[in-house]
Amino acid sequence: MTRKQKRLGLIGLAGLVLGSAVGLVLYGLSSSVTYFQSPSDIAEQQVAVGQRIRLGGLVEDNSVDKSAGSVILFRVTDQAETVPVSYKGILPDLFREGQGIIAEGYMDEKGVFNADTVLAKHDESYMPKEVYESLKDEGHWMEEEQAAAEQTSKVN
Structure with missing residues:
Protein backbone atom coordinates (compact mmCIF):
# COMPACT_ATOMS: atom_id res chain seq x y z
CA MET A 1 0.00 0.00 0.00
CA THR A 2 1.17 3.46 -0.79
CA ARG A 3 1.08 6.35 1.67
CA LYS A 4 -1.84 7.87 -0.21
CA GLN A 5 -3.91 4.68 0.10
CA LYS A 6 -3.12 4.39 3.82
CA ARG A 7 -4.13 8.01 4.38
CA LEU A 8 -7.42 7.56 2.48
CA GLY A 9 -8.15 4.38 4.43
CA LEU A 10 -7.50 6.18 7.73
CA ILE A 11 -9.74 9.11 6.73
CA GLY A 12 -12.49 6.69 5.69
CA LEU A 13 -12.24 4.80 8.99
CA ALA A 14 -12.33 8.06 10.99
CA GLY A 15 -15.42 9.16 9.03
CA LEU A 16 -17.12 5.82 9.75
CA VAL A 17 -16.34 6.03 13.48
CA LEU A 18 -17.50 9.66 13.64
CA GLY A 19 -20.73 8.86 11.75
CA SER A 20 -21.44 5.92 14.06
CA ALA A 21 -20.87 8.08 17.15
CA VAL A 22 -23.26 10.77 15.87
CA GLY A 23 -25.86 8.12 15.07
CA LEU A 24 -25.63 6.61 18.56
CA VAL A 25 -25.93 10.03 20.22
CA LEU A 26 -29.01 10.93 18.17
CA TYR A 27 -30.61 7.55 18.91
CA GLY A 28 -29.94 7.98 22.64
CA LEU A 29 -31.40 11.49 22.71
CA SER A 30 -34.56 10.50 20.85
CA SER A 31 -35.83 8.48 23.81
CA SER A 32 -35.50 11.41 26.24
CA VAL A 33 -37.31 14.04 24.14
CA THR A 34 -40.67 15.20 25.54
Missing part, protein backbone atom coordinates in the same frame (compact mmCIF):
# COMPACT_ATOMS: atom_id res chain seq x y z
CA TYR A 35 -43.16 16.81 23.19
CA PHE A 36 -45.57 19.62 24.11
CA GLN A 37 -49.26 18.78 23.86
CA SER A 38 -52.39 20.79 24.63
CA PRO A 39 -55.51 19.05 25.99
CA SER A 40 -57.04 19.25 22.48
CA ASP A 41 -53.95 17.59 20.99
CA ILE A 42 -54.21 14.77 23.54
CA ALA A 43 -57.90 14.24 22.77
CA GLU A 44 -57.30 14.22 18.99
CA GLN A 45 -54.12 12.12 18.88
CA GLN A 46 -54.85 9.57 21.62
CA VAL A 47 -51.41 9.78 23.26
CA ALA A 48 -49.95 6.36 24.07
CA VAL A 49 -50.03 5.17 27.68
CA GLY A 50 -46.65 5.76 29.33
CA GLN A 51 -45.32 8.13 26.64
CA ARG A 52 -43.62 11.17 28.22
CA ILE A 53 -45.08 14.48 27.13
CA ARG A 54 -45.45 18.07 28.29
CA LEU A 55 -49.04 19.10 28.91
CA GLY A 56 -49.75 22.81 28.71
CA GLY A 57 -52.83 24.86 29.33
CA LEU A 58 -54.78 26.69 32.02
CA VAL A 59 -55.66 25.23 35.42
CA GLU A 60 -59.44 24.91 35.28
CA ASP A 61 -61.40 26.97 37.82
CA ASN A 62 -62.71 25.01 40.85
CA SER A 63 -60.74 21.90 39.87
CA VAL A 64 -57.89 21.78 42.41
CA ASP A 65 -58.42 18.99 44.97
CA LYS A 66 -55.83 18.64 47.74
CA SER A 67 -57.92 16.27 49.87
CA ALA A 68 -56.29 13.09 48.52
CA GLY A 69 -53.35 13.19 50.94
CA SER A 70 -50.02 13.90 49.28
CA VAL A 71 -51.55 13.65 45.78
CA ILE A 72 -52.98 16.83 44.26
CA LEU A 73 -55.66 16.48 41.61
CA PHE A 74 -56.60 19.23 39.15
CA ARG A 75 -57.69 19.67 35.54
CA VAL A 76 -55.85 21.45 32.74
CA THR A 77 -57.87 23.00 29.92
CA ASP A 78 -57.36 24.92 26.70
CA GLN A 79 -61.03 26.02 26.80
CA ALA A 80 -61.94 23.29 24.29
CA GLU A 81 -60.79 20.07 26.02
CA THR A 82 -59.86 19.17 29.59
CA VAL A 83 -57.34 16.66 30.96
CA PRO A 84 -57.35 15.44 34.58
CA VAL A 85 -53.92 15.69 36.23
CA SER A 86 -52.49 13.90 39.26
CA TYR A 87 -49.38 15.36 40.89
CA LYS A 88 -47.47 14.16 43.92
CA GLY A 89 -45.18 16.81 45.31
CA ILE A 90 -45.02 20.46 46.19
CA LEU A 91 -46.68 22.81 43.74
CA PRO A 92 -44.95 26.06 42.76
CA ASP A 93 -45.92 29.04 44.93
CA LEU A 94 -47.56 30.78 41.96
CA PHE A 95 -49.76 27.80 41.03
CA ARG A 96 -53.45 28.71 41.07
CA GLU A 97 -56.67 28.24 39.15
CA GLY A 98 -56.97 30.08 35.84
CA GLN A 99 -53.19 30.21 35.43
CA GLY A 100 -51.06 28.87 32.59
CA ILE A 101 -48.89 25.88 33.45
CA ILE A 102 -46.78 23.20 31.83
CA ALA A 103 -46.66 19.77 33.43
CA GLU A 104 -44.28 16.97 32.44
CA GLY A 105 -45.29 13.35 32.84
CA TYR A 106 -47.28 10.59 31.14
CA MET A 107 -50.85 9.42 30.56
CA ASP A 108 -52.08 6.34 32.43
CA GLU A 109 -54.64 3.71 31.40
CA LYS A 110 -57.50 5.68 33.01
CA GLY A 111 -56.82 8.81 30.96
CA VAL A 112 -55.26 10.69 33.88
CA PHE A 113 -52.06 12.63 33.29
CA ASN A 114 -49.50 11.72 36.00
CA ALA A 115 -47.23 14.74 36.33
CA ASP A 116 -43.82 14.59 37.95
CA THR A 117 -42.99 18.26 37.25
CA VAL A 118 -45.29 21.30 37.27
CA LEU A 119 -44.08 24.69 36.03
CA ALA A 120 -46.11 27.88 36.60
CA LYS A 121 -45.84 31.39 35.20
CA HIS A 122 -43.70 33.81 37.18
CA ASP A 123 -45.87 36.95 37.00
CA GLU A 124 -49.18 38.25 35.69
CA SER A 125 -48.00 39.04 32.15
CA TYR A 126 -46.06 35.87 31.36
CA MET A 127 -47.34 32.56 30.04
CA PRO A 128 -45.12 29.76 28.72
CA LYS A 129 -44.56 30.29 24.98
CA GLU A 130 -45.97 26.89 24.03
CA VAL A 131 -49.21 27.53 25.97
CA TYR A 132 -49.56 31.04 24.54
CA GLU A 133 -49.10 29.84 20.94
CA SER A 134 -51.44 26.89 21.42
CA LEU A 135 -54.23 29.06 22.89
CA LYS A 136 -53.71 31.72 20.21
CA ASP A 137 -53.84 29.14 17.39
CA GLU A 138 -57.09 27.71 18.75
CA GLY A 139 -58.66 31.17 19.11
CA HIS A 140 -58.93 31.03 22.91
CA TRP A 141 -56.48 33.84 23.64
CA MET A 142 -58.07 37.05 24.96
CA GLU A 143 -57.07 40.36 23.35
CA GLU A 144 -56.07 42.18 26.57
CA GLU A 145 -53.83 39.27 27.53
CA GLN A 146 -52.30 39.31 24.05
CA ALA A 147 -51.47 43.03 24.35
CA ALA A 148 -49.82 42.43 27.74
CA ALA A 149 -47.81 39.51 26.32
CA GLU A 150 -46.65 41.58 23.34
CA GLN A 151 -45.60 44.41 25.65
CA THR A 152 -43.62 41.94 27.77
CA SER A 153 -41.91 40.48 24.69
CA LYS A 154 -40.83 43.98 23.58
CA VAL A 155 -39.14 44.54 26.94
CA ASN A 156 -37.23 41.25 26.64
